[in-house]
Amino acid sequence: MQKRHLPPLNALRTFEAAARHLHMGRAADELGVTHGAVSKQIVNLEEQLGLALFRRIGNRLELTEPGFKLLKASGNAFDQLSYAIARLEGQAIAGELRVSVPSAFAEKWLIPRLAKFTDAAPELKLSLLSAHASYDPAIADVLGDGLDLAVRFGEPVWKDGTARLLSHVGSFPVCSPVLLSGSEALSTPNDLLRHTLLLDDPAGANWRRWLAGAGLPNAEITRTLYFQDFNLLLAAARQGLGFCLADELTAGEDLARGQLLRPFRxxxxxxxxxxxxxxxxxxxxxxxxxxxxxxEIALFMADPAL
Structure with a gap:
């Protein structure tokens, strides 16, 4: 393993504090040392690297381009080290956590289980923000507005973070009981084509895939309504506006209450x-x-009754 050629850790820590404050005196106060000690560490670091990290304009400091890059790298490194030590020491989960989640996922699945997490982390200030789904691949940044993490449904095209799979879902038709009574009753999947199909993707690709799997690869879909927000899609299905494709995570509660029915397996x-x-x-x-x-999702997928 190659030896790392790094400047002294104390010099990097001093630089990071001075670069954050853009002020030698405030960095000295934070570190509990003298102004002269901070200045000397910075000079030694610049000499070792052969780079100017600051521009000194009167009493003000400005970062050079190498200084800005080193601030970003050193700040991330010190934060990550602090987080790692906190985990090693078993510190309680505290502070603030900002999480963005799709509204249907939050309402139908997450919130009924959220106390399991908050009870285990009573010192944590948790903020849940609603995220509306988008099928525009150009909208690929999801971690803005100071978010600590996000839950998303779709394909992992997001640019500003690492996407880890939570779960694939199986989709199946659901509808209001009123659409399965009297003359509206269904006998075969082909009968669905008499009704309005509610879409969660504008082109209806998922419905075409379901119909093909049900033996209707060339089905002509003529009546559709598209909803960008999955909560609205489920609300439309409950009101009898048509059939939608749903999954156990988001439709499980409605199915259990009989507000939605599953006509085909x-x-x-x-x-x-x-x-x-x-x-x-x-x-x-x-x-x-x-x-x-x-x-939690692994447990649910193993037994949706949990």
């Missing part, structure tokens, strides 16, 4: 899947929440 693996998206630097709280999500 055929199921397809949806084109999208649930992912947790994590930034390059993961806090202990975000890591704990992601690991809890993965474990």
């Amino acid at each position: 055929q199921s397809i693996e949806h084109l999208g899947a649930y992912f947790v998206v994590l930034p390059p630097l993961v806090s202990p709280a975000a890591r704990a929440f992601a690991e809890w999500l993965e474990a």
Whole structure:
């Protein structure tokens, strides 16, 4: 293993503090040393690297381009080291955690189980933000607005984080009981084509895949309604506006209550899947929440009654 050629850790720590504050005196106060000690560490570091890290303009400091790059790298490294030590010491999960989740996933699956996590982390200030699904691949940044992690349904095209698979889902038709009574009753999947099909993707690709799997590869879909928000899709299905493709995570409660019925047993693996998206630097709280999500979904998929 190659030896790492790094400047002294104390010099890097001093530089990082001075670069954050852009002020030698405030860095000295933070580190508990003298202004002269900070200045000397910076000069020695610049000499060792052969680079100017600051521009000194009167009493002000400005970062050079190499200084800006080193600040970003050293800040991330110190944060990651701090997080790792906190996990080694078994510190309680505390602080703030900002999580963005699809509204249907939050309402139908996450919130009924959330107390399991919050009871285990009573010192954590958790904020859940609603995320609306989008099928525009150009909208690929999901970790803005100070988010610590995000849950998304779709394909892992997001640019600003690492997507870890939570679960694939099996999709099947569901509808209001009113669409299965009297003259509206269904006998075969072909009868679905008499009704409005509710879409969660604009082109209806998932419905075409389900119909093909049910023996109707060339089915002509003529009546559709598209909903970008899956909660609205489920609401439309409950109101009897048509049939939608749903899964156990988001439709399980409605199925259990009889508000939605499942007329056919055929199921397809949806084109999208649930992912947790994590930034390059993961806090202990975000890591704990992601690991809890993965474990809870694994339990649910093994037994949806849980």
